[in-house]
Amino acid sequence: MLDNAGRKLHIAVFAPYLQGDYMGEIINQLRDSCNLKHYRFSAVRTNGFGEFNLGLGLDQYDGIIVIRNAVSPKLIERIQNRGIPLLAVAHDYFPLDVPIVTSDNDAGTELAFNYLRERGHSELLFVGDITQYDLRKRYERFVELCRDADLNCGTDHIICTPNAIFSGGLAAGREFLERTSRASGVICGAGHTAMGFVRKLHDAGIKCPGDIDVITFDAIQLMQAMTPGLPYVDQNLDVLALRCITTLEGMIHSSTLPTRVITIAPTIFDNQGERETKESAQAQTDLYQLAQTGAVLHNSLEITQDIVATRLDKIMTVAPLFDQFMEFGVLSCLVHDGQRRAHLHVHKIFTLTDVSVIRSNQREYTCTPDSFPPPAIRDEFNGQHKVTIHFPVFSGDHIWGVLTFFADKTCDKDAISFVNFSSFIDNIVFSYGKVLEVLTLEQELKKNERKAPHINRGPMPIGNLPSFEWDLEKGSVQWSDIALELLGFTTELEKTIYRKMEIFDRVHPDDEHKLRKELTASLSNLGTLATAARLKTAEGDYRYYSLQGEILHEEDSRAVRYRCCLSLLN
Numbered sequence: 288m289l290d291n292a293g294r295k296l297h298i299a300v301f302a303p304y305l306q307g308d309y310m311g312e313i314i315n316q317l318r319d320s321c322n323l324k325h326y327r328f329s330a331v332r333t334n335g336f337g338e339f340n341l342g343l344g345l346d347q348y349d350g351i352i353v354i355r356n357a358v359s360p361k362l363i364e365r366i367q368n369r370g371i372p373l374l375a376v377a378h379d380y381f382p383l384d385v386p387i388v389t390s391d392n393d394a395g396t397e398l399a400f401n402y403l404r405e406r407g408h409s410e411l412l413f414v415g416d417i418t419q420y421d422l423r424k425r426y427e428r429f430v431e432l433c434r435d436a437d438l439n440c441g442t443d444h445i446i447c448t449p450n451a452i453f454s455g456g457l458a459a460g461r462e463f464l465e466r467t468s469r470a471s472g473v474i475c476g477a478g479h480t481a482m483g484f485v486r487k488l489h490d491a492g493i494k495c496p497g498d499i500d501v502i503t504f505d506a507i508q509l510m511q512a513m514t515p516g517l518p519y520v521d522q523n524l525d526v527l528a529l530r531c532i533t534t535l536e537g538m539i540h541s542s543t544l545p546t547r548v549i550t551i552a553p554t555i556f557d558n559q560g561e562r563e564t565k566e567s568a569q570a571q572t573d574l575y576q577l578a579q580t581g582a583v584l585h586n587s588l589e590i591t592q593d594i595v596a597t598r599l600d601k602i603m604t605v606a607p608l609f610d611q612f613m614e615f616g617v618l619s620c621l622v623h624d625g626q627r628r629a630h631l632h633v634h635k636i637f638t639l640t641d642v643s644v645i646r647s648n649q650r651e652y653t654c655t656p657d658s659f660p661p662p663a664i665r666d667e668f669n670g671q672h673k674v675t676i677h678f679p680v681f682s683g684d685h686i687w688g689v690l691t692f693f694a695d696k697t698c699d700k701d702a703i704s705f706v707n708f709s710s711f712i713d714n715i716v717f718s719y720g721k722v723l724e725v726l727t728l729e730q731e732l733k734k735n736e737r738k739a740p741h742i743n744r745g746p747m748p749i750g751n752l753p754s755f756e757w758d759l760e761k762g763s764v765q766w767s768d769i770a771l772e773l774l775g776f777t778t779e780l781e782k783t784i785y786r787k788m789e790i791f792d793r794v795h796p797d798d799e800h801k802l803r804k805e806l807t808a809s810l811s812n813l814g815t816l817a818t819a820a821r822l823k824t825a826e827g828d829y830r831y832y833s834l835q836g837e838i839l840h841e842e843d844s845r846a847v848r849y850r851c852c853l854s855l856l857n
Contacts, residue, residue, distance in 0.1 A: 295671075297327040297347055298535065301339070302354040305332045305676075305709035308478060308507045309524070310354055313376065315705050316528030317352065318674075324532070329675040332713070333357045337761040341621075341629070341686060343677050345369060345657040350535035352376065353385075360762050372538035374531060374545075377421060379789060380762065382807040386538075388531050388549045390522040392421055395553040396428040398520050399474045399502045402555060404436070406500055408472030412444050414459045414484055415476025416451045417784040422476035423792075425504070426784070429474060434827055442780055444470065448480055456483020464491055471499050478505035482513045506556070518557035527551045587714065595718045599635065599690070600642045602715065609708040611696050612676060615639075617664060620688040622653070631659050631689060660691070669695065676709070678716045682723040690716055756839070757790065757849040759810070764790055770853050773832075775825030795821035795829050802834075809836050810846045819856060831856040 298321050302310050314330060321328040329348065333339035339358045342365055350372045353363070363380050366373050377389040403411060413429045415422040426445065433440035446462050448455030456475070460483065463470075475481035481503035485495050495501050496516070506521045534545050594601045599618055606613040616637040622630050633652040636643040645652045654661035672693040680687045690712070753769040764787060771782050774793065785792075790806075791799055798820040809816040816836030821829040832853050839848040 295326055296324075296349045296536075296539065297329065298350050298352065298532065299329040299331065299344065299348040300352045300354065301331045301333055301357045303333055303336055303357045305330060305713070306706045308505055308509075311706045311709070312524045313354060313528050316525045317531065318705060320529055320532045322673075327671065327673055327675075329677070330709075331677040332679065332709070334679055334681060337763060339679075341679065341689075342366070342657045343679075343689065344659050344675070345371065350539050352531050352535065353378070356380070356762050360759060372535055374534055374538070376527070376531065379791070381791070381803060382810055384544065384547075386534065386545050386547060386549065388527060388534065388551070390421070390524075390527060391550040391552055392424040393428045394550075395504060395520040395522065396425045396474070397432065398553060398555040399504070400429065400432045402502050402518060402557060403472035403474070403500060406472070408500060409438055410444075410470045410472065411438060411440075412446065412463070412468060412470035412473045413476065414446045414448060414456070414463075414473060415480055416448045416455060417445075417476075418787060419451060420789065422451065423784065423788065425474075425476050427792075431827060442778060443468070445780070447780065447783065451477040452479045453483040456480040456485075457487050458483075460484045460487025460491075463488070473499060473501045475501060475503040478503050478507040478510060478519060481517060481519075482507075482510060485514050485517065502555075502557075518555065521554045521556055523551055523554055587711065591715050591718055594715055595722055599637070599715070599719060602690075603637050603639055605711065606639060609711075610694075612674060612694050612705070612708050613692050614694040614696070615668060616690065616692045617660065618680075618688065618690050619659070621656075621686050629656055630654065631656055631661070633661060633664060634688065636664075659689075668693065676712075678712055680716055680723070681720045682727060687720065687723050690719075752850075752852055753854065754850050754852040755790070757851070759846055759849060763787065773853055773855060774822060777825075781825065793823040795823070797821075806836065810838075810849065813838050813841055813844065813846060816851065822853075 298317070300314055300317055302314055304310050305314055318328050318330070320326075327347075329344060331343050337356045337359055340362050342362060345366065348371055351366055352374055354376045356375075356378045360380060360383060363373065363383050363385060367383065367385075374386040374388055377387070379385075379387055400411070411429075411433065413426050415426060417423045417426050430440050433444070443466070446459045448459050456479065459475075459480065463484070464487070473484070475484055481501060485501055488495055488499070493499065502518045502520070504520045504522065506519060506524075510517055510519070530549060530551060534549065537545060590605065594604070602616060603613065617633055618635040618637070619631040620634045622632050624630060630653050632647065633645045636645065649663070651663040652661050672695055674694045674696075676692050678690045678692075680690055692712075751769060752767055753773050755764055755766040755770055757764050766786055766788065768782060771785055774785075776782055776785050791803070794802055802818065802820050805816055805818050808814070815838075816834060818834050819831055820834060822832050823829055833856055834851050834853060836849060836851040838846050839850050841847055
């Protein structure tokens with residue numbers, strides 16, 4: 288598909304990380320879809336959630352996909368103001384009107400729940416990191432299903448893990464054994480958690496399946512080796528990625544927004560024949576990637592140290608492993624002009640045969656982040672690169688610059704691992720950032736200068752008000768103990784689970800549109816809010832609450848912090 292000027296579309300993805308069985312899989316699928324459609328593809332690793340504010344390459348993009356809250360609401364608003372079609376994966380950027388594409392967590396939980404019930408289980412347990420949005424939604428649906436089926440569902444029927452990775456599953460397994468839990472059917476909210484949980488039970492002599500049944504979410508390749516035969520709910524991330532692309536295509540060529548929330552139906556895999564059919568399609572890729580991963584890991588420390596010791600001058604020595612992503616590279620520094628406006632200045636250019644160091648007075652190598660790459664790079668190299676990958680370099684908590692790789696080769700899905708590439712470069716960039724951090728500290732010590740005091744703009748204490756406070760710059764929400772108790776969440780476990788829930792997590796569907804509209808007006812006008820809405824209590828029923836909102840802090844006529852107090856009406 289072409290844009291209105293007849294150019295191939297350029298799709299960009301902003302993601303907190305470029306690897307993993309969730310984000311890495313989505314990015315891989317998006318990249319494959321763009322490759323099949325002959326679109327240009329860019330990826331930006333933002334290194335976290337809700338704070339990244341650098342509009343890398345915005346001038347180049349026809350459409351943008353943001354995975355989770357990879358960037359700040361400020362950057363989202365800038366993208367919208369530029370008229371660039373935009374959608375988010377599994378995150379609501381309210382009050383900004385950004386379409387959401389997400390897996391259907393309710394349907395996935397129902398599949399897992401019914402799987403256990405059909406096998407005769409009546410004592411069920413949910414295991415997962417409930418501070419994460421998707422897992423919290425799965426747990427909430429789990430509670431509803433248990434209540435509908437008249438099954439026990441209290442604090443004995445959940446184990447909260449400290450994370451959604453293998454170590455969290457091990458911790459959950461230990462707690463399960465210490466509790467001497469009677470649960471015979473377990474839903475693990477994430478695949479890596481399930482692997483740790485099942486492994487811990489296996490080490491204790493508990494067979495799974497056999498003594499208990501466990502079902503999890505996510506199609507993770509490592510499960511083939513660690514927990515073969517473990518049933519799982521596949522979120523169909525390939526379908527999700529394709530829907531993102533087709534939705535963006537519609538937005539690019541139409542002025543209308545799609546449905547606010549687009550959900551992707553999950554699939555359950557518990558039949559061994561189905562599993563083997565699905566997994567055999569990846570067999571050749573897995574063999575190649577296993578060999579490639581082994582080659583990289585066996586030498587990763589030595590290679591990384593060698594590259595970092597040369598201030599990245601030897602970065603292209605790994606290009607033969609990742610030639611589909613590394614035709615040439617550019618290291619840029621973040622600089623500011625006299626008016627504190629940010630620019631990126633190319634510091635080094637890496638090719639297969641040479642390293643060029645660019646002087647600071649060569650203005651043609653400097654540009655704003657939005658217009659990156661600068662004119663000299665576009666003139667020297669073909670400006671229409673098929674693949675562009677940005678790795679911001681952090682020194683401490685601050686962005687020092689960006690390492691960018693460009694390539695024009697056609698990507699062969701089965702020939703190279705994007706995840707291996709991004710993981711390896713991330714290790715190099717992280718190590719280089721630590722070197723820069725040490726150098727900065729040494730320079731400060733030599734000059735005997737003290738760092739300027741850091742202004743703490745963290746969450747203001749909520750105190751004893753029945754309220755939630757909203758940091759609009761980070762998109763984070765924090766509920767007070769009294770507000771949670773007003774909703775019926777009285778135990779420390781419940782408060783931990785729901786402390787940072789989204790504003791609309793428990794709003795009645797029929798009241799959500801009205802409340803969104805009123806909140807938007809309050810924020811836009813820097814005014815107060817006085818309304819009522821039905822909120823779901825801990826017992827699962829809806830009750831009317833009065834909502835009184837006010838701006839706590841504003842900057843440049845924009846709301847930065849917002850507080851809303853609750854009171855029960857009936």
